[in-house]
Amino acid sequence: MNAHDIAQYAMQKLQETGAQQYACQAHTSAKREFNVDGGKFSLLRTTIDNQLDLTLIKDQKRGKILINAFNQEAVDEAVRDCLAAAEGSAADPAWELVPGAQRKFILGAPDGDMDQLFARTQEMLAAIGQEYPKVMVEQMIVAHQRSEGIYLNNLGASYETVEGLYEAQVMFSGHDGDRSSSFNFAAVVTDQLDKPFLDQGSMRQNLADAEKQIDTVATEGKFVGAVVFTPDCAGDVLGELLGNFVGDGVILDGTSPWKDRLGEQVADQRLTLSAAPHHPAIVCGERYVADGYLSEDYDIIKNGRLNQFMLSGYVANKTGKKRAPNSSFSLVMQPGDQPLHDIIAGIDRGLLVSRFSGGSPASNGDFSGVAKNSFLIEKGKITNAVSETMISGNLAEMVNHLRGISSEFVRNGYSRLPWFAVDGITISGK
Amino acid sequence: MLTDIVTKYRDAFAPGAATELRAQRNLSRRVVLRAGSITQNQRTDTKGIGARVYQDGVYGFASAADLSDDAVRAVLKSATDNAAFMARHAGRGTGPLPAIASGQRPADADFADLPQTAYIDCLQALDSYIQQKYPGLESRTLVSSADSMEKLLLTSDGYTSHILAPRSYIYVMLTAKGKDGAPVEVFEPLGGSGTFDRHFADPAALYPAVDRLYEMVMQKAEGVYADAGVKTVIMAGELAGMLAHEAVGHTVEADLVLGGSVAGPNLHKQVASPLVSMTDFAHTAFGQAAPLPVYVDDEGVLAEDAVLIENGILKGYMHNRQSAQHFEARPQGNARAWLFSDEPLIRMRNTAVHPGKDKLDDMIASVEDGYYLLHTGNGQADTTGEFMFGITMGYEIKHGKLGRAIRDTTISGVAFEMLKTVDMVSDTVSWGSSGFCGKKQPMPVGLGGPELKCRVTIGGR
Structure with a gap:
C-alpha cells in the first residue's frame, strides 16, 4: 500500500x-x-x-x-x-x-x-x-x-x-x-x-x-573577557538558551527564570531571534505541526523583548500560555550593523569560539565547558589557537551583555545566523 | 520473534563478495511524567531488511522496510549494484577480506512485549511516592524507557546468529530550589539489560534510590560553586566509565585512528599510569556478565574482548573486518548497526577501566584539597583525547574528608596526559548502560570502572 x-x-x-x-x-x-x-x-x-x-x-x-x-x-x-x-x-x-x-x-x-x-x-x-x-x-x-x-x-x-x-x-x-x-x-x-x-x-x-589550529597554546590563568561565537557555535549556544528558558519542559515545570517575563526585555535590544521555517534561507522548512495547524514564522525574542515561548499546543493549554506558531528549530537571527572585523578590533582580550563542548546548562542558565577550535583575541586581533581552555558564564546574563552582532551571516540551509560577541565570560586555562 | 527469512538466501549472495544479510526489529517505549502530567506516551516498532556487499575495498548497502522475500531479493540486488558502482569509481584494489571463523549462534530466549500500562503504572506509583514524601521539591520528572534490538543475521563467511537484546530504565530527575533561589537538579538512571518487568516489578523497590537522590538534591541546594582550576579529584566509577568510553575508547576505534586520532602515533607507548588497564569487554567482565553482552557482531564475527590499555601501555584498537585487514589485526566483534537501515560501524560494547587495590575511604583521606565527583550528565571528547564531562553531583574534599556538595560544573583534560596522573584506583567497579553512544547512528553501550584519583581541570565561576 x-x-x-x-x-x-x-x-x-x-x-x-x-x-x-x-x-x-x-x-x-x-x-x-x-x-x-x-x-x-x-x-x-x-x-x-x-x-x-x-x-x-x-x-x-x-x-x-x-x-x-x-x-x-x-x-x-x-x-x-x-x-x-x-x-x-x-x-x-x-x-x-x-x-x-x-x-x-x-x-x-x-x-x-x-x-x-x-x-x-x-x-x-x-x-x-x-x-x-x-x-x-x-x-x-x-x-x-x-x-x-x-x-x-x-x-x-x-x-x-x-x-x-x-x-x-x-x-x-x-x-x-x-x-x-x-x-x-x-x-x-x-x-x-x-x-x-x-x-x-x-x-x-x-x-x-x-x-x-594544529599548533595551540594553553590559556594561562583565569580572566573575564569577551567571547565571539561563530555562527555554527551560536546555533548551539542559542539552542541551550532557548531550551533552558522558553521550551516546553521548563515552562511546564515552572523552572524557567523567564516563565513570567513574556513581553519584557530579557536581552539586549539588538537581539531579534526567530523560528522561521518559511524563511528563504531554510530548505524544506516545516509546513505544518502534528496537532493539525499550519506553521507560521514567529519571533521568539524581538528587539530584546521576549515575544513568544516555544510551546507545543499541549503545554500551552496546560499553562494557559499561547502555543508557538511552529514547532521547528529553524533559527534565524537578525544580523547587526558592524562588520566582524570591527567587532574583533574592539576586543582587548577574549576568545573567538567555533565549537563549545559543555555540560548541560543548569536550570538558572549557568554553563561551563571547553572552548574547542577556538582562537585568542588580543588587542583587537585574532592570534593563537588555544587548547585546554574553559569558558563559563550565565546564558541570561550573556544575552544582556551583548558586545555586538556581525553584519555578515552564514546560511547553511537549516539556520541563518551571524557572529555575535558577548562580554563577561570567565575564561580559564591551566 | 522474527520469522527466519534470511538463511535460505545464502545461494543468492554474489560469488566472491563478502555479504551480510540482516533482518531486524527495534522496539521502544517511552513514557514521560513531568510534574505529574504524562507528556509523552509512545511506542515505536521498526523492522526491515538490510544487506551489505563488499567489493574491492568498498561497500554497497541497501535496506527496505519490509520483511518479505521480494524485499530480500531487492536489497541484495541493490547492495550488489551499489558495491559495483563504488568499486568501479573508487575501488581500492585491496582484495578480499581475510577469512573469519564461521558458525551459528542460536536464538536467545524470547521476551514479552509488555503492555504500555506496565510503563505508565510504575511511573505513577513512583511519582505518587515522591509527591507525597517530598512536597517541597520544585519539580520532578520521571521517564520510563525501554528498547530492544532483534537481529537475524546471515553472512557469506562468518557466523549466522539470532540476537535479542532488550534493556529497560527509569530515569529520575528531581529539582529543588537552591539557597540563592535558583533551581538545582539531580538525575539518576535505574535499570539495565533485560525487560522492564525484570527491573521494575515492584515500584517500592526503587524508593531507597529515590530517597538517596532526594538527599543529594537537598545537599546540592545548599551547595557551592567549584573553584576553577587544575585540581585533584576522585572520579566515581560512572565517570571512569565515561572516560574509558569517550576520551579513550573513541580514539582507539580503528576508523577514527585512520581519520587521524591521537591513538595512531601512540600504539605500544605509555599513555597512562601503570595502574591503569582498560578493556572493551564483549560479554563477560571481571567474572560476571557485562551490562550489554555482545556475542556475535553484525559482520558475523564471534565477539571477544578487545584489550585497549594494559598497565598504562596502549595495546590495540577496536576493529571491523576492513580495518583489521588494514592494521593486520584480528576483528573482535565490534561492528554493530542500530537499525535495519544502518550499516555496521566500529562501536564499543562494554568499555571499562580495570579495578585496582585501593579503598575509597583511603583515597578520600589522601586528598588535602579537591573534589569527589559522583555523577555526570553528559560527556564529549575529541580525537585528540581532549574531553569534557558535565558534573551534576559532587562534593568538596577538604583535609581528607568529604565537605559540601558542589553545583553543576564541567571537568576537562587530555586523556593520555590526565591518565598519567592516576595514582590510586579503587577495588570496586560500577557500571552504567542507560545511554546511547552517538557516532552517525545511536548505539546502546555499557561503560564502567572503579574510582580513580587523578588531576583534571574543573570549571567554576
Whole structure:
C-alpha cells in the first residue's frame, strides 16, 4: 500500500476505536548516500523506509504509536496498541488536535540528480585535498533524501507533502606530522547543486581554521573577557538558551527564570531571534505541526523583548500560555550593523569560539565547558589557537551583555545566523 | 520473534563478495511524567531488511522496510549494484577480506512485549511516592524507557546468529530550589539489560534510590560553586566509565585512528599510569556478565574482548573486518548497526577501566584539597583525547574528608596526559548502560570502572 492508501485505512481504523480526536501521518522516504572514511570513498547506501505515526485522544487520554510497516495487519495491531496506550494513560484535557486546512506542498528537490551529486562529492574531496593539504577528512556523508506522504486528522486537516533535499556533512581535523587539531565539522542542506558544497555554509572557514589550529597554546590563568561565537557555535549556544528558558519542559515545570517575563526585555535590544521555517534561507522548512495547524514564522525574542515561548499546543493549554506558531528549530537571527572585523578590533582580550563542548546548562542558565577550535583575541586581533581552555558564564546574563552582532551571516540551509560577541565570560586555562 | 527469512538466501549472495544479510526489529517505549502530567506516551516498532556487499575495498548497502522475500531479493540486488558502482569509481584494489571463523549462534530466549500500562503504572506509583514524601521539591520528572534490538543475521563467511537484546530504565530527575533561589537538579538512571518487568516489578523497590537522590538534591541546594582550576579529584566509577568510553575508547576505534586520532602515533607507548588497564569487554567482565553482552557482531564475527590499555601501555584498537585487514589485526566483534537501515560501524560494547587495590575511604583521606565527583550528565571528547564531562553531583574534599556538595560544573583534560596522573584506583567497579553512544547512528553501550584519583581541570565561576 502507498502512503495515501495506508493513511486512509488507518483513519478508518482509528475512527472505529471511538476516539474523539485522531490523526495519522504516513510517509515514505528514499535516501541515497555516499560515505567517505579516512579520506577515501567507503560506501554507497540506498535506504527505503516508511513511517506511520498514529495519535488518538479518547476521553482526554492520549496514545501515540510509530511503526514503519505499510500493511493492513500492521495497522490493525498499531491501532489496538495506540488505543491501549491511551486507555492506560491519565485523562488530561490539555491534549487536543485542531481543525486545519487542506494543502499540498512540493518542497526542495524531490528528484535528486545522483550523477551530479556524486560529481559534487568527488569535487569536494579533491578540493579539500588540494586547497587544504593539512586537513584530514575523518568522515564525509553526502546524500539526497526524498520524502512523500500525507497528514490527516479527523478535524479536517489534510497536508500532502513531496520534498527532497541534498545534504553534505564533513568531519575533519588538521594534521602536521604527529601534531593535530581538534576535530571540527561543517554541514549544509540545499535543494540545488549549482555550486560546490565547499562554497556553502561554513565549510571553507572551518577547514581553513583547522589548519591554523594544529599548533595551540594553553590559556594561562583565569580572566573575564569577551567571547565571539561563530555562527555554527551560536546555533548551539542559542539552542541551550532557548531550551533552558522558553521550551516546553521548563515552562511546564515552572523552572524557567523567564516563565513570567513574556513581553519584557530579557536581552539586549539588538537581539531579534526567530523560528522561521518559511524563511528563504531554510530548505524544506516545516509546513505544518502534528496537532493539525499550519506553521507560521514567529519571533521568539524581538528587539530584546521576549515575544513568544516555544510551546507545543499541549503545554500551552496546560499553562494557559499561547502555543508557538511552529514547532521547528529553524533559527534565524537578525544580523547587526558592524562588520566582524570591527567587532574583533574592539576586543582587548577574549576568545573567538567555533565549537563549545559543555555540560548541560543548569536550570538558572549557568554553563561551563571547553572552548574547542577556538582562537585568542588580543588587542583587537585574532592570534593563537588555544587548547585546554574553559569558558563559563550565565546564558541570561550573556544575552544582556551583548558586545555586538556581525553584519555578515552564514546560511547553511537549516539556520541563518551571524557572529555575535558577548562580554563577561570567565575564561580559564591551566 | 522474527520469522527466519534470511538463511535460505545464502545461494543468492554474489560469488566472491563478502555479504551480510540482516533482518531486524527495534522496539521502544517511552513514557514521560513531568510534574505529574504524562507528556509523552509512545511506542515505536521498526523492522526491515538490510544487506551489505563488499567489493574491492568498498561497500554497497541497501535496506527496505519490509520483511518479505521480494524485499530480500531487492536489497541484495541493490547492495550488489551499489558495491559495483563504488568499486568501479573508487575501488581500492585491496582484495578480499581475510577469512573469519564461521558458525551459528542460536536464538536467545524470547521476551514479552509488555503492555504500555506496565510503563505508565510504575511511573505513577513512583511519582505518587515522591509527591507525597517530598512536597517541597520544585519539580520532578520521571521517564520510563525501554528498547530492544532483534537481529537475524546471515553472512557469506562468518557466523549466522539470532540476537535479542532488550534493556529497560527509569530515569529520575528531581529539582529543588537552591539557597540563592535558583533551581538545582539531580538525575539518576535505574535499570539495565533485560525487560522492564525484570527491573521494575515492584515500584517500592526503587524508593531507597529515590530517597538517596532526594538527599543529594537537598545537599546540592545548599551547595557551592567549584573553584576553577587544575585540581585533584576522585572520579566515581560512572565517570571512569565515561572516560574509558569517550576520551579513550573513541580514539582507539580503528576508523577514527585512520581519520587521524591521537591513538595512531601512540600504539605500544605509555599513555597512562601503570595502574591503569582498560578493556572493551564483549560479554563477560571481571567474572560476571557485562551490562550489554555482545556475542556475535553484525559482520558475523564471534565477539571477544578487545584489550585497549594494559598497565598504562596502549595495546590495540577496536576493529571491523576492513580495518583489521588494514592494521593486520584480528576483528573482535565490534561492528554493530542500530537499525535495519544502518550499516555496521566500529562501536564499543562494554568499555571499562580495570579495578585496582585501593579503598575509597583511603583515597578520600589522601586528598588535602579537591573534589569527589559522583555523577555526570553528559560527556564529549575529541580525537585528540581532549574531553569534557558535565558534573551534576559532587562534593568538596577538604583535609581528607568529604565537605559540601558542589553545583553543576564541567571537568576537562587530555586523556593520555590526565591518565598519567592516576595514582590510586579503587577495588570496586560500577557500571552504567542507560545511554546511547552517538557516532552517525545511536548505539546502546555499557561503560564502567572503579574510582580513580587523578588531576583534571574543573570549571567554576
